[in-house]
Amino acid sequence: MIELSNVGKAYGKIEVIKSISLSIAKGEFVVLVGPSGSGKSTLLRMIAGLEGITSGDCSIAGKRVNNLPPKERGLAMVFQNYALYPHMTVFDNLAFALRVQGLSKNEIKERVARVSAIVQLDQYLDRKPSQLSGGQRQRVAMARAMVRDTGLFLFDEPLSNLDAKLRGQMRVEIRKLHDNLGATSIYVTHDQTEAMTLADRIVVLDKGNIEQVGTPHELYEDPRTRFVAGFLGSPS
Ligand code: ADP
Ligand code: MG
Numbered sequence: 116m117i118e119l120s121n122v123g124k125a126y127g128k129i130e131v132i133k134s135i136s137l138s139i140a141k142g143e144f145v146v147l148v149g150p151s152g153s154g155k156s157t158l159l160r161m162i163a164g165l166e167g168i169t170s171g172d173c174s175i176a177g178k179r180v181n182n183l184p185p186k187e188r189g190l191a192m193v194f195q196n197y198a199l200y201p202h203m204t205v206f207d208n209l210a211f212a213l214r215v216q217g218l219s220k221n222e223i224k225e226r227v228a229r230v231s232a233i234v235q236l237d238q239y240l241d242r243k244p245s246q247l248s249g250g251q252r253q254r255v256a257m258a259r260a261m262v263r264d265t266g267l268f269l270f271d272e273p274l275s276n277l278d279a280k281l282r283g284q285m286r287v288e289i290r291k292l293h294d295n296l297g298a299t300s301i302y303v304t305h306d307q308t309e310a311m312t313l314a315d316r317i318v319v320l321d322k323g324n325i326e327q328v329g330t331p332h333e334l335y336e337d338p339r340t341r342f343v344a345g346f347l348g349s350p351s
Contacts, residue, residue, distance in 0.1 A: 116141040116267065116299045117162065122171035124157055124323075131157050133323040134171065139301065144293055146310040147303045148346070149320030155303040158320070159269050162301065163192045175267070190267040193260040199244045205231070205255050206240040209262050216263075230258040233288040235281070250277060254285075261292065268293065270302040274309070286313060307347055311335070319343050 117139040124132035132154050139145050147155045160166040162173060164185035173180055180188055199208050209227045218226070231237040234254035244252050257273050270289070274282045290313055293300045304310055310317050311331045319326040319334065319342075327334060327343045338344035 116143070116176060117301070118172075118174040119162075120172045120174075122158075122161065122173055123169050124154075124161060124166065125169045131323050132161070132169075135323075135325055136171075137318065137325065137328070139299060141299050142297055144290065144300045144302065144313060144315045145318060146314035146316075147301060147318050147320060148305065148307065148310045149326075150346070151305060153320040154323040155305075155320055156271055159192075159271055159301060159303050163190060163269050164188050165192070188267075189265055190269055191260045191263050191265045192269045192271070193257050193273050194271040199252060199255055199259070201244050204241055204243055205236060205247070208244070208255055209240075209259055212259070212263050226262050226264070230262045230292070233261070233292055234258045234285065250281075253277075264296060266296065266298050268298055268300040268302075270300065272304055273302075275304070275306070282309075289313070311347070317347075319346060321346075 119135055119137045121134045121136055122132060123130060123134050135158065147158065149155050157166060161168050164180065164183060168181050175188055175190070185192070200211065203211070206227055209231065210223050213223045213226060227240070228237060231240060234257055236251060236254055236258065239247065239251065244255065247255065253276065261268065274285055277285065286309060292298070302313060314331055316328060317331055317334055318328050321342055327339050334343060334347055338347065
């Protein structure tokens, strides 16, 4: 589904992503972990088309996308800071893109119900953003990205500002959505617990390099570097 071949990114002379190669199969849930500044967001944004690629190639579904604008890549990028339409209800914020796509009323209702349940806002569909807390608004923003069934989700630390209980619940729901849709997902986090519980495969990044790739079990049982052992072993 996604093929990165020797992908690199430099800002001036500083290489923040150093020749990364990675294949992600359709249906996989891949988690990118690494400390702050390791290049996780940059790599995700390169796949999304929000950052240019300095060297190498990125393909999605068999098509080279190096120069393709984000909107034409058939993916949904889920992050927290996403603007909402202030004059529309939560329902309409979520339904907007689906109406543009021309989906039927029933289908729109079903999709909105599904994602609003995931972010635990199904009781708030009639409210305007100004009638929600900051955390609730963030969850509407997430739901708005997830409501479009693109088949490919890119998540950038979507749960990092939420309290532990909600984070745990939403983590389970995100994985369920992924499984139910048969989607392919790349999920960025610096939280080891999230990585270990969500991932089919974990990619450990450090300083723009891949340190190791493997299932949670493989990385836990057989960390190839001290960095990986320390990173996945230490509490978040
Ligand atoms: P992470 O998401 O893992 O915390 P980032 O991908 O945000 O890391 O950043 C990786 C590195 O790239 C950091 O050292 C950061 O300072 C640098 N960086 C990110 N964006 C820019 C930019 N626009 N200009 C220069 N350096 C940048
Ligand atoms: Mg980041």
